[in-house]
Amino acid sequence: MPATSQQWRFLLMLAVLLVAGSSARAQSRDIGTPPVDTCRTCHAQLDDRLGEPAKQFADDIHGTRGMTCASCHGGDPREEDMEKSMSRARGFRGVPKRSEIPQLCATCHSDGAFMRAYNPSLRTDQLSQYKTSVHGKRLAAGDTKVAVCSDCHGIHKIRAASSPISNVHPQQIPATCGRCHGDAEYMKPYKIPTDQMAGYKTSVHYEKLSGGDLAAPTCVTCHGNHGATPPGISSVERVCGTCHVFQEQLFDQSPHKAAWAPMKMSSCLTCHGNHAIKHTGDFLIGTGKDSICMTCHAADDNGGKVASQISTVLAGLDKSLAEAGAILDSAEQKGMEVGEARVTLSTAHEKLIKARVDLHTMNSARVEETTKAGEKLAQQVNQDGVQALAEYAFRRKGLALSLFAIAFVVICLWLLIRNLERRSAGEEAGRSGGS
């Protein structure tokens, strides 16, 4: 007769208690002495799929911390006799079911007192977070296709998230999430998009992440890891705003904020996208063909006019900076030192960056205030560059003058020499007899 769910839960609790018990035994061991783990020693000698986990476990973080196979699978790791070590009576439970895995891991990882002995600063709320996630909710409803702990962290080769070869290292996260979420066949029943990975790979965040910036956002940065859920429309702005602080604050001051909320238009995503967040550029604003503004606005309505104004002042400052830079390059190429002017130019460039942040207010006067400050600095750089070129021209004139003087001396010398030698040649001729 099939066991009722209540009976299954009871058996599960029993197994869990036994597992916890055996782990407690592992805890009282002296640090430094490798644990007696007959499971590992026997299974490592096998070559098939029964042997793989035992071999991998040597590198697992649990394995190196003194856990044994029995810590999760139950049984008695001190017994060499297979009947005894894998007996149900001693708590052996075989391969745990997918739906049981979160609870199984949580027996240790949600126990603060227990985890303290290993890593006091590790969080212990993974399971409670997981239960709030889409994965956790669906698992509780019976869907075993969703991710459980082992799908992301691995099973027998688990490493700390900071290890570059861990599945949950920031640079590995897109691939780990993408294993399911990018698989259109696997995700068919869920009717959600499967292009996130592909989109993310074209994004500036992915570019930074794969370039080595581990602080760049990955899937979990915006979606959470254990409590993974897509952010709601109201919260996405705050998520982006954790790093892009000013953009969020300024957007809140813009007319878009009030206008978009009732239309269920997301604040950052509407213009910048969610996964495929590309490099921004001045082409995004204004009335040009690539401008996002023109998706909703017309070139001659209020919005279009503001966009056009902002676009104009940004383009103007960009051009001034380029011109100033070109003069400095020209002076530098001629050998003039323009280090100080370059510092001013970089300060002016920062004004352009600031203007591009200011535009999130959609207030052209505000943006123009910043660009005007930038223009002033660019003009100063221009002057310095022109001065450097003038100094160069002055040096060439000075050189021409000195060369002229030198040529004069050289010519006089030449004439003097000729004169002297004609003289002495004449005297010689005279002396050797005017025959």
Added chain:
Amino acid sequence: MAKTVSEGGGPEQPGRRRVLGFLVGSGVMASFVSFVYPILSFVLPPESGELDADTVAAKANELAANSAKIFRMGNRPGILVRMADGNYKAFSAVCTHLNCTVQYRQREHDVWCACHNGVYNLQGGVVSGPPPKPLEEFAVHARGQDIVVTRESRT
């Protein structure tokens, strides 16, 4: 046959040799002056007598406590912080994440980068956010009425 420069004239144009000799002599002297002028200008120290390696970041009482100032350190910006207790700290103001210029936050008593919300403490260490390395710290000394910032030697 040895001949000295101005020994006698001789029947042919004594004047010409004297003129040439005079021209050469004065030409050489003029050229010497044109060498001496740049050399003399060179040896007189310029107005900005000190090298940029020793940077005067501020005057003695220019900064109030719990405030900061951006100054030029070589070719990059630096930040001079006068902490709440009146002492000075100086760092490179170039954020180690993506090179934006950092600023001092008076309320939080920390150094902040507006580009991606990177936060540094007053030892230059990273508190939170994306910066991967701490800010380079400079040595600060008071010299008369000047607060002088120098880069410590690396070798």
Added chain:
Amino acid sequence: MPPFLMLRDWWEERFGTELFSFLWHKQVPRHKHTIWYYLGGMTLFLFMVQVVTGILLLLYYRPSPTEAFESVQFIMTKVKFGWLIRGIHAWAANLLILTAMLHMFSTFFLKAYRQPRELTWVSGCMLFFLFLGFGFSGYLLPWNELAFFATKVGTQMMAAVPVIGNWLLTFFRGGEEVTGATLTRFFGFHVAIFPLLTTMLLGAHLFLVQYFGMSTPISVEQAHKDKPVPTYAFIPNFLLRDIMGWYIALGVLAALAAIFPWELGVKADPFGATPAGIKPEWYFLFMFQALKKIPGHVLFIEGEQFGVLFFGLGAALWMLVPFLDRKQEGPLKRLPAVAGGVIVAFIIVMTIWAWRS
């Protein structure tokens, strides 16, 4: 009385006529190869230019890794005519080595090293090596990226010298790596040790030149077997021409400093990556290229060691040429000239090759 003569009389009343009379009476042979005689004086002049501009630069330069680059930048941008003094110093260094090479090779091919002028030749070779040392040590002083890595590569070659290689490397670098200690050491070589050695050797070299007089090439001697070789007076004929050459050289230097300013580059970062295509200055290129192209092993000797030995032996033979080519006759009469030709061709080809690669 012309002031010049008054001064001469004043001098003679006190020092007699003997003190510098050798200069007054010095005669210089006049023939088709006389033009080569000017190169020695030109080298001396350029060296004097280096001494003067070097001393001026010393007034502002600071030899520490934190200040060296900045002090040169200061000289180029803030000090009046600093750009000119530094530019002349940098350009004259190159012209000096070029002129020294021309002087050395012309005396070689004209066989001016024949008896009794052997020691003149030896002291001259040593002076040439000193000038190369000046060039190498001075190049590091601005502490910019190119100089730093060129010095790293250049000093690395020393480790290839057998037996004492590592000791040499540590001695020149002031440690295992190129650091501020290297800079201090190179500065010491450049402004104290090499100038002292040069002063002594130059004094000897010039004395020997005056003592033995100018050497007449063999072909000229043979053409004038029964009559004296025509000469002219050192003062004024030769000296005035010398001065003309020196003025032209000054003009060239000023033009180079103003039109082709010597760049400063970026400050050295010892922990940075070596930039691609690091090369030493042109006068070391032939050695650099040769050492690069030597195969890993030649016979039983390691490639780099072989290269270092090759050049070391070559330099020694070069210095000893007067003792090897004692009789300028017999079946091996043409050997020195041919060898010299091969050496010049080797240097030119290797230099161009290094330049192009």
